[in-house]
Amino acid sequence: MAGSHGGSLKSWLAVIVILAGFTVGGVALCFGPNWPLVWAGAGIIAVGGVIALLVDIFSDVIVDAPRVLASEKVDRKG
Template sequence: MAGSHAGSPKSWLAVVVILAGFTLGGVALCLGPNWPLVWAGVGVIAVGGVIALLVDIFSDVIVDAPRVIGAEKVERKS
């Protein structure tokens, strides 16, 4: 994915798993709190972290050269 900061699908899989665990834990806290579901969410987040380490998510970012945008000449009326 040259020219993009989007990341690869395998990295997005790790992000989606972590987000699902966070959502599960957040909903469980609002439902009582329901502590077994909170800890299940923590477990899902941990699994997502392991996936992130396995797919080497931190080396997935592609850094582009800085973009230079030319300034347009603006005519001001006095």
């Protein structure tokens, strides 16, 4: 995955688990609120956070070389 800021699959696993927790908790708040399901969503988010810490998600960034864009001459009429 060179040349992108994509990260690795293990980091995406943590992100997907956290997103699933937010989805479960958000749906539970809309339908009720169903508090046990809200807390289940919070628990899923916590599990995703632990996964993120275990896979060291913050150091899993692929940094590109800085882009240099050619400057263009702007022709302004008027």
